[in-house]
Structures are given as structure tokens and as C-alpha cells.
Amino acid sequence: MTGDIVQAAKFIGAGLAMIGAMGGGIGVGMSVQGAMEGMARNPDTYGNLLTNMILGIAFSEAIAIYCLVVSFLLLLVV
Amino acid sequence: MEKSRKWRWGVNRWWVLAFIILTVIATNRFAPVQQVIAVAPENLTKSPIITLPLVGGLYLTNTEVAMILMDLIILVIALVVKSRVKEYTLIAKGFTGALEMLIEVLYNLAQSTAGKWAKKIFPLFATILIVVLFANLLKLIPGFESIGFVEEVEHAGYTAVSLGGNWFNVTTPEVAEGGAVVVPFLRGLSTDLNFTLALALISVIMTQVIGVQAQGFGYFSKFFNVRTLFSRPIFGVMDLFTSLLEAISEFAKIISFTFRLFGNMFAGMVLMAIISVMVPVFAPSAIMLFELFIGLIQAFVFGMLTLVFMAMATQGHAEA
Numbered sequence: 001m002t003g004d005i006v007q008a009a010k011f012i013g014a015g016l017a018m019i020g021a022m023g024g025g026i027g028v029g030m031s032v033q034g035a036m037e038g039m040a041r042n043p044d045t046y047g048n049l050l051t052n053m054i055l056g057i058a059f060s061e062a063i064a065i066y067c068l069v070v071s072f073l074l075l076l077v078v
Numbered sequence: 079m080e081k082s083r084k085w086r087w088g089v090n091r092w093w094v095l096a097f098i099i100l101t102v103i104a105t106n107r108f109a110p111v112q113q114v115i116a117v118a119p120e121n122l123t124k125s126p127i128i129t130l131p132l133v134g135g136l137y138l139t140n141t142e143v144a145m146i147l148m149d150l151i152i153l154v155i156a157l158v159v160k161s162r163v164k165e166y167t168l169i170a171k172g173f174t175g176a177l178e179m180l181i182e183v184l185y186n187l188a189q190s191t192a193g194k195w196a197k198k199i200f201p202l203f204a205t206i207l208i209v210v211l212f213a214n215l216l217k218l219i220p221g222f223e224s225i226g227f228v229e230e231v232e233h234a235g236y237t238a239v240s241l242g243g244n245w246f247n248v249t250t251p252e253v254a255e256g257g258a259v260v261v262p263f264l265r266g267l268s269t270d271l272n273f274t275l276a277l278a279l280i281s282v283i284m285t286q287v288i289g290v291q292a293q294g295f296g297y298f299s300k301f302f303n304v305r306t307l308f309s310r311p312i313f314g315v316m317d318l319f320t321s322l323l324e325a326i327s328e329f330a331k332i333i334s335f336t337f338r339l340f341g342n343m344f345a346g347m348v349l350m351a352i353i354s355v356m357v358p359v360f361a362p363s364a365i366m367l368f369e370l371f372i373g374l375i376q377a378f379v380f381g382m383l384t385l386v387f388m389a390m391a392t393q394g395h396a397e398a
Contacts, residue, residue: 051382055379055382055383055386058338058375058376058379058383062334062337062338062341065337065338065341065342066337066341068345069337069340069341069344072117072344072345076115076116076117077117
């Protein structure tokens with residue numbers, strides 16, 4: 001019985017941890033939006049913007065990845 | 079002169095079709111089973127190779143085998159290219175030319191970011207980038223994460239069907255107790271926390287070293303700023319506080335470096351394991367392509383962040 005409750009709590013916790021991915025998604029969307037606007041106004045800066053955009057995406061995506069790691073740890077290790 | 083080789087879809091599409099049909103037959107014959115997903119890399123040896131006093135026993139893990147393989151590949155490429163470069167042709171051709179282009183692109187990137195410190199920073203940055211790149215592309219080897227020892231476990235597992243000789247195929251039906259699982263010989267290098275942590279430590283510590291080389295020991299005033307504490311008391315306290323935050327963010331960098339790479343590649347491994355059970359035909363190839371792209375991006379990001387942090391360390395405060 002207690003084992004089942006712990007198991008259920010693990011799954012619920014892992015699911016709740018992934019809510020944090022929302023922030024990562026919003027961040028990625030905003031950085032791409034900024035880069036796209038910049039590219040549309042000034043197409044010459046394409047290469048430069050692309051590099052920095054990927055860097056920014058990686059930064060904000062890292063937050064979502066932390067959530068993923070936490071939920072994996074809940075599922076597999078704890 | 080140069081001959082351009084055209085991509086021949088005419089032949090290759092039949093190959094693709096043949097492989098798809100082969101996968102259908104194979105998955106009908108032997109149902110694919112989900113591989114064991116574990117955060118820690120699996121041990122290949124039963125007993126520890128060396129026992130260290132403080133750390134304990136060290137086993138040969140499957141990520142270590144992958145690391146040795148990656149090192150060998152990089153070394154062989156380096157030696158081959160070195161011997162080719164000695165031929166002193168003005169324009170390098172083929173594989174050598176491709177590597178020359180890679181190094182040139184990386185050096186230009188370092189120069190545009192770090193300026194006159196590019197010569198110092200470039201070796202570290204390029205090494206980290208290439209190591210992570212090869213570590214992530216290593217999963218192109220067939221049988222990666224799927225060929226290995228068959229191990230009997232006490233908990234739930236699958237059945238091992240003999241293929242003749244010492245070869246077994248682990249497949250359905252699932253058994254509740256005393257089943258067999260596969261312990262793969264090779265496993266993605268970046269799915270081992272030790273590897274990513276080591277790279278993160280190298281990156282962050284070398285950032286401090288380069289900072290000290292560029293600014294002398296005044297570099298550490300970035301982390302414990304008492305310069306303005308007595309001349310401008312109120313703002314001095316604020317400066318001290320922000321510099322302490324800077325010191326904390328240096329430790330956060332290690333964690334973020336470690337878990338960014340580990341999380342991305344581990345998520346990729348789990349996705350591959352699940353997709354290849356749910357939709358074993360063709361879908362894993364598409365996911366694999368996506369995973370390779372992710373690996374490329376992560377290698378670029380790891381190297382680029384190292385470069386940017388090192389370049390930031392060489393520049394002092396605007397006013398201090």
C-alpha cells in the first residue's frame with residue numbers, strides 16, 4: 001500500500017516537474033521572435049543573428065532540460 | 079580536374095525501401111524490447127578493476143569503452159590529417175580540406191569574439207567543441223546501445239533466445255522474475271554525468287586561469303569586490319553584494335553546463351528507446367536524424383559558451 005502511494009507520488013511529481021518546460025517554451029518563442037523581426041528588417045544580419053539566436057535558445061532551453069532531468073531522476077533513480 | 083559527384087537517388091531509394099522491408103520482417107520475427115533505461119552507466123566487469131582508497135572500486139563502464147573508442151577515432155583522424163598536411167599542397171583536398179574549413183570557421187569565431195586573446199582561448203574552445211561533437215556523433219555506429227552482454231537479472235526482464243553459439247537475442251515474452259536484459263558495450267558518452275561534469279569543470283576552471291592571465295590577481299575582485307567599500311560606503315556595500323552574486327553564478331555555471339548536455343543527450347536516449355519499441359519501422363531513423371542535429375547544436379553551444387565566458391573573463395570592468 002505504502003509502496004503504491006510512493007509510486008503514484010513519483011509519477012505525479014515527475015509530471016508536475018515538467019510544468020517548468022512551459023517557461024522554456026515561452027523563452028524560446030520570444031528569442032526566435034526577436035531574431036526573426038531583426039532578420040526581416042535587416043536581412044544582412046542573418047548569420048550573426050542566427051548564431052546568437054541559437055545561443056539564446058540553448059540558454060532558455062536549458063531550463064526546460066533541468067525540469068526534464070528532475071522528472072527523469074524522480075522516475076528512474078528515487 | 080575536379081569531378082562533382084551527384085547524389086544518386088535512383089539507386090539509393092531502393093536501398094531505403096529494402097531496409098524498410100527488412101525492418102518490417104525483422105520486427106515481425108523478433109519483437110523489439112525496450113532497453114533498460116538507467117541514469118548511471120552500466121558496469122561491464124563484475125569485479126572492480128582498481129580499488130582506490132577514498133573513491134572505492136572502479137569498474138569498466140560502457141561509457142568508458144565509448145570514450146576510448148572516441149579518443150582513438152580523434153587520434154587517428156589527427157594523425158592522418160597531420161601526415162596529409164605535410165605534403166605541402168596549397169589547397170587541401172577532400173577530408174583534410176573539410177577539417178581545415180572546420181578549424182578556420184572555429185578560429186574566425188574565436189577571433190571575432192575574443193579579439194587578441196583568440197590564440198590563447200582557441201585551443202581550449204576547439205578541443206571542447208570537437209570532443210563533444212564526436213561524443214555526440216558516436217551513436218552513428220550501428221549497434222550502439224543495443225549490442226552487448228546478456229545479463230540475468232532477478233527482477234522483471236525478457237527472454238533470451240539462442241541464435242546459435244554464444245549469441246542470444248533478447249526478445250518477448252516478458253517474464254516477471256529472472257529475466258534477461260542487455261548490457262550494451264557502448265553507450266552515449268554524454269549520457270554519463272561524469273563526462274559532462276568533467277568537461278564543465280575544465281571549462282570553468284580554465285576560465286579563471288585565463289582571467290588571471292589577462293588581468294592579474296585583480297581578476298578576483300570580480301568575486302569579492304572591496305575596492306569601493308571605503309571610498310563610497312553605500313555603493314561599496316552594493317558592489318560587494320553583487321560581486322558575491324557573481325561568485326555564486328560561477329558555481330551555477332558548472333551545474334548548468336553539466337545538466338544542459340547531460341539532459342539533452344539523456345532525453346534523446348530515452349526517446350530513442352521508447353520510439354524504437356512503439357514504432358519500430360522507419361520512425362527511429364527520423365528521430366535519429368533529429369538527435370544528431372541536437373547533438374550538433376549542443377556541441378556548438380558548449381564550445382560557444384566556453385568561448386564567450388572566457389572572452390568575458392579577459393575583459394575587466396568598464397570602470398573599477
